[in-house]
Amino acid sequence: MRRAVITLGTLVLVLAAALVVIGVRGGGSDGKAAAPAPQPTATAGAQPTATLPPDDGGYVAPEQTVTLPTGAAKAGGLPVKFPRTPEGAAAMAVSSVRNAWALDPARIRAGILAYASTRYRDEMASAADMGAQGNREFAGIATTGPVPTGATLNAWPVGVKYTAVDSSTVDVLVLLRVTHAPKVGAEPTTTLIVSPGRAVWENGDxxxxxxxxxxxxxxxxxxxxxxxxxxxxxxxxxxxRL
Known part of the structure; x- marks a missing residue:
């Protein structure tokens, strides 16, 4: 499995690490920078490719683990109503980032409605189709027409950092693997991504x-x-599993 490394960092909601991928920096094993996908409100140029330090090959167990709380309710099939704790804010961020990496605009829109602040929700929801197109481009799929049989795009959050700014605001970083393949038989590519976000306490969630x-x-x-x-x-x- 080929592995690429990119970092997302621009005007994104915590829910939308890839929902509308504003500035993608990095690239695949060929060393070429990935092109930014469309975004409705802002753009950012590609940045130099980030590289991982060499890995000695042996598995090193994580020194810190966290079991994030589950939501007390669901909206559009997604967990909501997380506890008012930093861990609850991180759980929302992880759920929203995971859901944002999708090829189906309806799924992306559901994530926006579940996780976006009301101040930005309508604008972001109107861009769900563009978010899906950006995700298709990231996965090497044509941005129009049916999704090819066997095409995949899946996100697996593996790590998190969070800092409480105050009792109503938490900054969150989510580290995730995103695996995609453009069609049946294509070799999957796994990309490591750091997704930044900010969670605010609003209307009980x-x-x-x-x-x-x-x-x-x-x-x-x-x-x-x-x-x-x-x-x-x-x-x-x-x-x-971890």
């Missing part, structure tokens, strides 16, 4: 608001490597 497009972000590192621990990521514990 955590919602996503835009983040500073110029904030510095750590390079993506994979769980199971020493760099994961050096960068103080917490591995997300879900069910029987």
């Amino acid at each position: 955590w919602k996503g608001v835009p983040t500073d497009p110029n904030q510095p972000l750590p390079d993506p590192v994979d769980v199971g490597t020493p760099f994961f621990n050096e960068d103080r990521w917490m591995a997300i514990q879900e069910g029987d």
Whole structure:
């Protein structure tokens, strides 16, 4: 499996790490920078490719793990009503980022309606089709026409960092693997991504608001490597696996 490394960092909601991919920086194994996907409100040029430090090959267990709370209700089939704790804010961010990496605009729109702040929700929902097109472009799929048989795009959050600004605001970084293939028989590509976001307490739940497009972000590192621990990521514990 080929592995690429990119970092997303621009005007994104915590719910939309790839929903409308504004500025993608990095690239695949050929070293070429990935082109930015369309975004309705802002754009950012591609940045130099980030590279991982060499991996010695042995598995290194995470030093910090976290079991994030589940939502007390569902909206559009997605968990909502997370507890008013930093862990609850991180759980919302993880759920929204996972859902944003989709090829179906209806699924993307459902995530926006579930997780966006009311101030931005309608504008973002109107861009769900563009979000799906951007995701298709990222996955190497034509942006129009039926999705090819066997084409996939799946996100697996593996790490998280969160900092409470105050009791109503939490900054969150989500580290995830995104795996995609453009058609049946194509070799999947796994990309490591750091997705920034800010969660605010609004109407009894955590919602996503835009983040500073110029904030510095750590390079993506994979769980199971020493760099994961050096960068103080917490591995997300879900069910029987990290």
